[in-house]
Amino acid sequence: MMKALYYILPLAAMSIVSCQEEKGDLQKLQDERDSLSTLTNTIQQRILELDGEIAELDSTIKFTTVTLYQVEAQPFAHYFQVYGSVEADRNVTLFAETQGMIEEIHVREGQTVKEGQRLISIDDEVIRRNIEEAQTSLELADTLYQKQSKLWAQGIGSQVQYLEAKNRFESLQSRLNVLNAQLRMANLTAPFSGVVDEIFPKGGEYTGPGQPLIRLVNMNSVYVTADVPEDYINRVATGSEATMYFRSINDTVEAKVIQVGQYINPDNRTFKIKVGINDANGTYKPNMMASVQLKDYSTETAMVLPNHIIQQDPEGRSYVYSFENHEGTDEIGTVVKHYLELGHSYNGITEILSGLTGTERIIDRGARSVQADEHVRMIK
Structure with missing residues (x-):
């Protein structure tokens, strides 16, 4: 029995040493890979810088020219439009x-x-x-x-x-x-x-x-009634801001919602609202048509972009390209791709919820002719 133990113990010790050596080799390989990866990134970055410097000095190289749009935080509001007509209680x-x-x-x-x-x-x-x-x-x-x-x-x-x-x-x-x-x-x-x-x-x-x-x-107290789609039932309330346009007299009126109906019409899935008008001069006649824009969302600070700048890839993801200039030059830069999360869109402007920090210079003209990591020339 003692002889058996004598042979088993050395073998176990050799096995532990072998495992430790294998772990050490794996760590060395991983460290070497990380080092090479870092070195590769450094080389690629330096290549980009050199390309930019060469491009600036070599007049024979042709670059896609682009214009830029500076992202800024600003107030943003969203409206939707319905149609109504003038009515009077009396x-x-x-x-x-x-x-x-x-x-x-x-x-x-x-x-x-x-x-x-x-x-x-x-x-x-x-x-x-x-x-x-x-x-x-x-x-x-x-x-x-x-x-x-x-x-x-x-x-x-x-x-x-x-x-x-x-x-x-x-x-x-x-x-x-x-x-x-x-x-x-x-x-x-x-x-x-x-x-x-x-x-x-x-x-x-x-x-x-x-x-x-x-x-x-009696036209001293008149209002506009309109049918609003059911989807907006939680977005319109008494006091909501409204802008009414009367095409027949080319007149625009700022007003507020004075009443919101509590009944959904089963035939067209709408509810009624009343928008008050101050009509001391009797300008607005019963049954006169008006388009009504209702504010259903607003924020004091939002990053927004013009709709024509925002693109979509085949998977339906929205993105834009920004311009990062090379060190030592303002004209030559690299294209960077940013995927976005979009918010409300109104009047050709879309709210950006995430994907930008607010300091980027977004490529405007030429955005559909460039690709990520491409060198481009910025023009004013």
């Missing part, structure tokens, strides 16, 4: 509530009227006669009712006679109330102050219940 058509001949029209189209002012009178002679007749009958019915009440209180007469007198009195009273209401209807008055926009009948014509008489508009 834009109503007044209808006839009784029948008769148009006796007199007291206003003209375009005239400003006050609340309660008489607009149209309908012939009410028949109604007045009926009122006179009803009043006479009511007086008699009232007298009979009072007498019958006293008799009934004394136990004289029948209950039927008392109830008949009471019923006739109350019926005539109701009829008189109806006739007085009809008399009031025969005189059309303004329910609010505004402008007479249109008069439908002419004097002497016959009218009846439900026929339009006058359109009355």
Whole structure:
């Protein structure tokens, strides 16, 4: 047994030494590779520098010429556009509530009227006669009712006679109330102050219940209503900034959203908004069309680039090229490729979320004719 151990122990020691030697050789190989890699990078960098110096001195070498765009942080906002039309809460058509001949029209189209002012009178002679007749009958019915009440209180007469007198009195009273209401209807008055926009009948014509008489508009409080796609439901709120353009009068108005609808129309997947307008001069008319730009995103500082500078590779990744000039010269430089993460895009400008530090000089003209690590000449 001792002899077996004598032979086993040296073999184990030799195995440990062999493993240590192998690890040492591996580390040496790795260190040598790293050293060569560093040396290669240094050589490649020096070659680039030499190429630039040679290019500057050798007039026979042709370079792609490029122009540069300096990246800067600046405010950025994103808008989307919808279309709407002008509406007014007080834009109503007044209808006839009784029948008769148009006796007199007291206003003209375009005239400003006050609340309660008489607009149209309908012939009410028949109604007045009926009122006179009803009043006479009511007086008699009232007298009979009072007498019958006293008799009934004394136990004289029948209950039927008392109830008949009471019923006739109350019926005539109701009829008189109806006739007085009809008399009031025969005189059309303004329910609010505004402008007479249109008069439908002419004097002497016959009218009846439900026929339009006058359109009355108050334009001191108007707004634009628009349908907004459902996708923007969390981007628009009361107070959101809006810019409206009225093409028909070539007018632009800065405004704010005054109301956001809470209902999604299932037919077109939109919700309604109202944008307020200050229209003291009556410039904006009902149903006038407007394009509405709504701000749904903004930031005070953002790196942005013109859209035409940003390119895409076959995998759909966005990138730009920057210019890094060689030491000792401002004109000759190397092209560097930067992959980008993009944010919002609006009006030809795109927000850059990552991929740039903000100090780069981005290649503008000539960007689609160069490649990474290529030497190019910068022109102003």
